[in-house]
Amino acid sequence: MQLNDFDYSLPEELIAQQPVAQRDASRLMCLDRRKKTI
Known part of the structure; x- marks a missing residue:
């Protein structure tokens, strides 16, 4: 996995500005580091 x-x-507009109510x-x-999946 690379930083890139x-x-x-x-x-x-997709970044949360406040937590969700529930x-x-x-x-x-x-992230599963063994399987290298998200």
Whole structure:
């Protein structure tokens, strides 16, 4: 895995400015280092 793999365009309107009202409605990115999957 290279640092360049994390260089991508992300529109500012997609960045959360406040937490979601219901915590179970939030999403988390999970990285499996063994399988090299996201």
